[in-house]
Amino acid sequence: MACQNQNAANFLSNGKKIVGVALNYMDVVLARNVPVPKEPLVFLKPTSSYLQEGQPIVLPKVFTKVAYEVELGVVIGKPCKNVSKADAMSYVAGYCLALDLTAQCNLGPARAAGHPWTLGKGFDTSTPVSQFIPIEKVTDPHNLPLWLTVNGDLKQNGCTADLIFKVPDIISYVSKYMTLEANDLILTGTPNGADAFKAGDVIQCGMADLAKLTFQVEAE
């Protein structure tokens, strides 16, 4: 039986951390001409980066190039440490649709220098999310179409079927290192097409018939 968590709908206010996975779609790996990851490539974002529909994405004035990344988010339901892949799904309370906004102007040099990704990934409004989607509403998390438009033009069109590391792989892997806690969010990675957007743009994204979001973009 899947984990039930009464508070998971409040993952925005109750979550302790956001765990991101990078380069988790083969089309991204091929487009960027980087080696296929042998293990999930994991980073953290602060919960202060959360944004809900109705509030604008604010581009920090310190950045010159910020990209959209549409992703499946996984909301953890109960504390989880050293779990096997076979058991991992019993720690999932539900899902959300998320954007992992990324300042490529910061990430590019950081990646090249071997520096942390914290600022390019963790700025305020960098994690727009949908409402919580209870696990019961999702028959298969690995068969969810994901799409994103900018000003009506389709920019990303993928499917979670193409995830390199699946949801249980990620949970099991991360839980070897850090305890995943109730209401933590895992960003599973973005399909190909992530690119820059600017102030004045309107970003829309969707996941199957489960969530659809619209965000206005403003300059700081």
Ligand SMILES: O=C([O-])CC(=O)C(=O)O
């Ligand atoms: O921003 C990046 O370069 C990596 C990332 O988050 C993703 O692939 O989803």
Ligand SMILES: [Mg+2]
């Ligand atoms: Mg991402």
